[in-house]
Amino acid sequence: MQHIKLHHPALIKSLQRAYSAEKAAAFAYQGHAGSVKNCEQKKLIKQIEIDEWNHRKEVLAIMQQYNIPILKYYEIKFCIIGKIISASCYIAGWFMPFYFAGRLESGNVCEYFVMKQYFNTLGIKEHDKILYEMGIKEKEHEVYFLQKIRNNKLLPFFEKIFSWGKRNSFNNIDLDKKYPLEKSDIYCKK
Secondary structure: OOOOOOOOHHHHHHHHHHHHHHHHHHHHHHHHHHHOOOHHHHHHHHHHHHHHHHHHHHHHHHHHHOOOOOOHHHHHHHHHHHHHHHHHOOOOOOHHHHHHHHHHHHHHHHHHHHHHHHHHHOOOOOOHHHHHHHHHHHHHHHHHHHHHHOOOOOHHHHHHHHOOOOOOOOOOOOHHHOOOHHHHHHOOOO
C-alpha cells in the first residue's frame, strides 16, 4: 500500500489525539461498567467500551494509510486520564460518571465530523463513511447517558455549571432527524 503524505497539521493532530483519547474513554468505561450495579446498564456500558476500542482501531488504520505516527505523549497522557477516571467511578457515586460520560461523548461527536471536513478540503472522500459512522455512534452514546440522568435532580445544577444536559449539547446532531452522509456537512461547522 502506498502511503500518501498529508499536509494538514490540524487533521494530523486530530487523528493522533482521537487515537489516544479513545483508549482513555475505553479505560474510563471499564471503571464505569464495574461501578454500576444494574446488569443492563453494565452490559450497555461495556458495549460502549467496545465501541471505543473499535474507533481506536479505525483511526489507527487511517493514520497508517498516511504514515502518521502515534504520539507517545498523547498515549501516556490519555492512559493516565482514562485510568484516573476509571478509578474515580467507584467513589463518585452513580450520577457523576453518567453525567461526565455524556458530556465527554457530546464533545467527541464533532471530532469525527470535523475530521471528515478536513479530509474533504484535501479532496479525500474515502474516509467519509467511517468518520460519519463513528460520529453518529458517539452521538448515540451521548443520548444513552443523557437518558439515564434526564430526570435526576442534580442535572439542572450540573448543566448550569458544565454547559451540557437537556438544553445544551456540544454538537448539532438530532438522531430523530438525522441527515444522511451526503448531507452531513451541516454538522459541526465551526
